Amino acid sequence: MDIDAWVWWLIGAVALGIPLVVTAMPEFGMFAAGAVAGAIAAALGGGIVIQVLVFVLVSVAGIAVVRPLAARQRAQRPHLASGIDALKGRQAVVVARVDASGEGRVKLAGEIWSARSLDAEQTFEPGQSVDVVDIDGATAVVM
Structure with missing residues (x-):
């Protein structure tokens, strides 16, 4: 039983496809595509040198x-x-007066957080919207 060269190339393509699936390395996919191209070259009657060059x-x-x-x-x-x-x-949103002391409270992402002002001279009253600049431990730093 003599197997044609194109069949060997297809077997090689399948063998190169296995590590592609296992490792997800696209290089193996390119080698498998090259082996399929080599199989096409063999099926069209190209010699071994042509098949390897195409691969x-x-x-x-x-x-x-x-x-x-x-x-x-x-x-x-x-x-x-x-x-x-x-x-x-x-x-x-400020819930309790916020200043630099860290005793203020804001509602952030649906939760109440302790808060302090970024600028020591700035204060925020309840109901005001503030921007969160940083989170320092469990305290929101706002401005």
């Missing part, structure tokens, strides 16, 4: 195109703030 060219071209696209996509991911970082920059 290498398609694999390298795929990596050269996909790697910069993947890096650009990774760099464009939005930064998702969580915890106290998500509270910075939000607005709060």
Whole structure:
């Protein structure tokens, strides 16, 4: 039983697809695509040198195109703030007079927080909207 060269290339493509799925490394996908291209070259009657050249060219071209696209996509991911970082920059409503002493209270994200003024000379009265500049321990620093 003699197996044609294109079948071997397809077996190689499947073998390269397995680590692609396991490791999620797109390079293996490009090598698998190169192996499929090698199978097509073999099915069209190309010699072994042509098959290997097609495999290498398609694999390298795929990596050269996909790697910069993947890096650009990774760099464009939005930064998702969580915890106290998500509270910075939000607005709060003063519940109890806020000054630099830290004894004031604001309603921030549906919760009552202790608060102090960023500027020592500035005070805020109940009902006023303030911006949260920072979170210092369990105290919102507002302005």
